[in-house]
Amino acid sequence: MSHATLTPKNRSSLRGATLPKWFPWAVAAGSAAAGLGISTVAGLHSSIQWALIAAVLFVAGSFGISSRVEGRRQAKDRVATSLVWVAFILAVIPLASLVWETVKRGVEVLDGYFLTHSMGVVGDAEPGGGIYHAILGTLEQVGLATLFSVPIGVLTAIYLVEYGRGRLAKAVTFFVDVMTGIPSIVAGLFILSLWVLILEMGPSGVAGSFALCILMIPVVVRSTEEMLKLVPNELREASLALGVPKWRTILKVVLPTSVGGIITGVMLAIARITGETAPVLLLVWGTDFINANPFKDPQESLPMYIYLQYNAGSDPAHDRAWAAALTLIAFIMILNLVARGIARWKAPKTGR
Amino acid sequence: MAKRIDVSGLNAYYGSFLAIEDISMTVEPRSVTAFIGPSGCGKSTFLRTLNRMHEVTPGGRVEGKVMLDDENLYGAGIDPVAVRREVGMVFQRPNPFPTMSVYDNVAAGLRLNGKYKKSELDDIVEKSLKGANLWNEVKDRLNKPGSGLSGGQQQRLCIARAIAVEPNVLLMDEPCSALDPISTLAIEDLIGELKERFTIVIVTHNMQQAARVSDRTAFFNLAAVGQPGKLIEIDDTERIFSNPSVQATEDYISGRFG
Numbered sequence: 001m002s003h004a005t006l007t008p009k010n011r012s013s014l015r016g017a018t019l020p021k022w023f024p025w026a027v028a029a030g031s032a033a034a035g036l037g038i039s040t041v042a043g044l045h046s047s048i049q050w051a052l053i054a055a056v057l058f059v060a061g062s063f064g065i066s067s068r069v070e071g072r073r074q075a076k077d078r079v080a081t082s083l084v085w086v087a088f089i090l091a092v093i094p095l096a097s098l099v100w101e102t103v104k105r106g107v108e109v110l111d112g113y114f115l116t117h118s119m120g121v122v123g124d125a126e127p128g129g130g131i132y133h134a135i136l137g138t139l140e141q142v143g144l145a146t147l148f149s150v151p152i153g154v155l156t157a158i159y160l161v162e163y164g165r166g167r168l169a170k171a172v173t174f175f176v177d178v179m180t181g182i183p184s185i186v187a188g189l190f191i192l193s194l195w196v197l198i199l200e201m202g203p204s205g206v207a208g209s210f211a212l213c214i215l216m217i218p219v220v221v222r223s224t225e226e227m228l229k230l231v232p233n234e235l236r237e238a239s240l241a242l243g244v245p246k247w248r249t250i251l252k253v254v255l256p257t258s259v260g261g262i263i264t265g266v267m268l269a270i271a272r273i274t275g276e277t278a279p280v281l282l283l284v285w286g287t288d289f290i291n292a293n294p295f296k297d298p299q300e301s302l303p304m305y306i307y308l309q310y311n312a313g314s315d316p317a318h319d320r321a322w323a324a325a326l327t328l329i330a331f332i333m334i335l336n337l338v339a340r341g342i343a344r345w346k347a348p349k350t351g352r
Numbered sequence: 353m354a355k356r357i358d359v360s361g362l363n364a365y366y367g368s369f370l371a372i373e374d375i376s377m378t379v380e381p382r383s384v385t386a387f388i389g390p391s392g393c394g395k396s397t398f399l400r401t402l403n404r405m406h407e408v409t410p411g412g413r414v415e416g417k418v419m420l421d422d423e424n425l426y427g428a429g430i431d432p433v434a435v436r437r438e439v440g441m442v443f444q445r446p447n448p449f450p451t452m453s454v455y456d457n458v459a460a461g462l463r464l465n466g467k468y469k470k471s472e473l474d475d476i477v478e479k480s481l482k483g484a485n486l487w488n489e490v491k492d493r494l495n496k497p498g499s500g501l502s503g504g505q506q507q508r509l510c511i512a513r514a515i516a517v518e519p520n521v522l523l524m525d526e527p528c529s530a531l532d533p534i535s536t537l538a539i540e541d542l543i544g545e546l547k548e549r550f551t552i553v554i555v556t557h558n559m560q561q562a563a564r565v566s567d568r569t570a571f572f573n574l575a576a577v578g579q580p581g582k583l584i585e586i587d588d589t590e591r592i593f594s595n596p597s598v599q600a601t602e603d604y605i606s607g608r609f610g
């Protein structure tokens with residue numbers, strides 16, 4: 001191995017000139033400065049304007065310099081890389097600012113008291129009160145919906161992947177697709193007409209759970225289906241060839257292999273329905289008091305609490321709405337983390 | 353335990369496609385029968401009709417008779433699950449269950465079929481792993497995942513899994529095609545030992561392997577692509593490789609086509 005530096009004249013055909021590692025950073029710094037300078041001179045005030053100028057300068061600059069030094073292929077590679085970064089940043093900015101805003105405004109009143117008290121004796125315009133009743137309601141409604149949806153959804157998916165042939169399977173797939181597209185307000189109205197108008201039952205948590213089921217089942221079916229399809233056929237055949245009946249093969253080989261993915265799918269479905277407001281508004285009505293019984297009388301839920309508090313308009317109510325929003329986001333994030341943990345824990349092991 | 357297989361007039365379809373046509377042969381108990389023939393002639397298809405795995409494929413359909421001693425596998429009231437307990441199978445690609453340890457993989461067939469005492473299972477697992485020449489390599493890592501073994505070890509694990517349920521017949525579809533020469537030799541030796549207890553059918557593309565391990569050899573061929581595969585002849589391995597009665601067999605074995 002020779003350590004001779006490469007001069008353009010006697011360049012090995014396998015090695016091209018490469019710009020140093022710090023090159024993109026230097027160009028970024030340069031174009032940011034240039035963007036700022038141009039904006040100041042031209043009298044532009046918006047930070048979006050100078051950022052745009054800087055971004056264009058960055059892409060053009062790195063393409064120009066890189067195509068001079070490294071050649072066109074590497075230059076294109078750098079442009080593609082920077083476009084990917086831009087897309088990434090564009091996607092992250094709204095998310096980050098949403099989380100930042102919610103955290104900033106939510107922590108003001110979020111404390112132990114807030115989490116353990118209801119709004120029973122607190123007026124909308126007064127400070128104080130809490131979301132205990134809303135957390136309780138959300139947990140019970142979502143828990144019941146999960147309890148109903150997961151068996152139905154998983155069994156439907158097993159039917160579709162393992163047994164479904166012909167017309168019935170096609171029809172089921174079609175209806176699952178249709179269900180995926182049902183707006184939550186329509187699901188709420190459907191249960192409303194069934195539960196309240198036909199069966200003449202009053203508002204209750206469980207009525208809301210039924211509407212949430214309509215939203216949750218198709219998501220569970222779809223994600224479980226995908227996970228079951230990922231299980232290689234060879235495993236099913238290996239089990240069948242041992243003389244294991246089909247239902248046992250599904251139970252002991254197919255499901256354990258895919259359980260991580262199925263649980264992740266269920267958790268994501270839970271996260272999706274936890275934020276639903278419309279069906280709760282129609283069927284659970286909401287209340288300021290603690291109602292631990294999901295089968296009788298109105299209950300509160302987190303999304304509805306946020307909605308009602310924000311509508312109340314007073315400053316303390318706004319603070320409470322933000323704190324509840326922060327609680328809701330934290331709850332969903334924890335669910336997601338748990339889902340990831342389970343997926344990793346249950347993934348087929350390959351280590352020695 | 354080994355049983356005789358007697359096939360007569362067997363056709364197998366994929367949907368409307370006739371993959372193998374009118375196959376009749378006898379597989380002797382306690383012997384090794386090798387299937388050879390060009391790719392696509394229906395060796396795997398035929399093998400899978402012998403333990404009713406063919407019908408697992410969507411559209412798979414079988415006509416004809418397969419007698420296992422005096423019972424027709426395709427007779428009325430025969431339970432395919434029971435058939436597969438009698439006729440075990442090893443696949444071309446090693447396919448241990450990824451969620452299970454080495455121990456659980458071997459015990460899978462028994463566990464999934466009923467209750468066994470822990471001590472009984474321990475004995476069977478050890479015996480099967482010894483039977484598959486794998487015991488010494490894995491006895492210290494029985495509780496590690498089965499998919500962490502090497503390819504050759506995985507294949508022997510699959511053989512151990514198949515013999516743990518004590519079938520009468522063992523079908524092997526190109527069991528060595530993904531293995532190195534040393535693992536291949538280990539499995540060939542194993543086949544020699546296993547034939548004391550089982551009836552063995554092995555599909556192979558390796559002529560030397562067929563010549564080394566088998567007592568009888570069946571040659572399959574197909575007239576053209578899209579035509580059904582047929583059994584050309586079956587005879588003692590020595591005769592097939594020295595003096596076959598059909599010209600096509602000699603051509604195939606000596607590498608003049610196929």
Ligand SMILES: Nc1ncnc2c1ncn2[C@@H]1O[C@H](COP(=O)(O)OP(=O)(O)OP(=O)(O)O)[C@@H](O)[C@H]1O
Pocket residue numbers: 366369371389390391392393394395396397398409578
């Ligand atoms: N699942 C399937 N669906 C439809 N046709 C199939 C299927 N599996 C196999 N066939 C067809 O059946 C014929 C026989 O295939 P088979 O796999 O039995 O051949 P083979 O002799 O085992 O070949 P190879 O030596 O390459 O393994 C081929 O024409 C093949 O295309």
Ligand SMILES: [Mg+2]
Pocket residue numbers: 395396397525
């Ligand atoms: Mg084959």
